[in-house]
Amino acid sequence: MKELEDRIRQDGTVKPGNVLKVDAFLNHQCDVELFDHMGAEWARLFAGKHIDKILTIEASGIGIACCAARHFGNVPVVFAKKTQSINLDGEQYVTRIYSFTKQREFPVIVAKRFLNAGEHILLIDDFLANGKAMNGLIELCGKAGVVIEGIGIAVEKGFQSGGRELRDAGYEVESLAIVSSMDAGTGTIEFA
């Protein structure tokens, strides 16, 4: 998606250690008009698929998923939680993932009543790199018996293995920008 690639080139910054910062428009400050265009693009890419619900993970996925849902007929958005809470009673699907950006392990929790066997799910997240978060969501989907119709990603780090592994496993992964290489020294970002 050219608009997202242009924005990453313009406002994204590359930091040492394979860190791509897009916090000016994607995951700390949010450009909701861009999010709306991203939602429209996923709706085009997943046209013909029936989607009952969007599943994402807190926190950065939520805004993107909520703006995208409008383009899928205002389907409900469920976001997986990363902390236990007194609001989370009842039965839960739970797994654990390691977060690269937070550099620690987190639980990934969804209340069982919000994922019903047979529902058709679109998974959405802001980043796909090694795929740890997405595989956590897929594991919960497997436990719930829902049908994964596709995976919508804003920014995929194409030089890490997460996207390839998911496509090899048969999932339709639609990443709106795939970074093929980036260089913290020169600040250059190349797209696939």
Place this chain on the structure above:
Amino acid sequence: MKELEDRIRQDGTVKPGNVLKVDAFLNHQCDVELFDHMGAEWARLFAGKHIDKILTIEASGIGIACCAARHFGNVPVVFAKKTQSINLDGEQYVTRIYSFTKQREFPVIVAKRFLNAGEHILLIDDFLANGKAMNGLIELCGKAGVVIEGIGIAVEKGFQSGGRELRDAGYEVESLAIVSSMDAGTGTIEFA
């Protein structure tokens, strides 16, 4: 806002310990059509105020704020973070708050470059009870020298002191549903 009150009566549940669960439509599963209507209602209530940016706090505020932003001319949404991350470099405004639902203390962090002195800010959050989270955001706003134009809340627990204290301090607080009393035994919820 009648639509939100009706929805709370229909799908909300009261739990012992003053817990109002609205996770079926507000803060775990999200009804984005309702969020859109909430945004329209805040735009009506804050009409005439110039808003440059919406500030909220992860995680439950994000979806609501992103859907509301559309009704304020697609202004940027900034969400305060509750965990340090390698994506959070640069200078930050930081304070600490105690979360009732998580039952522990959290940092509240906003990168300095996303709150600029003189900007007109609308604060949005899903819940207002004792006001701890909102006061954390207000503290960061004070440090940044931004102008708080108003506070938009989805559900206020009117029998707790947060809303009264904020209004006494001179803020325009627009809560779309104010719960005046609730009873875990009978499940009844009354609105102001």
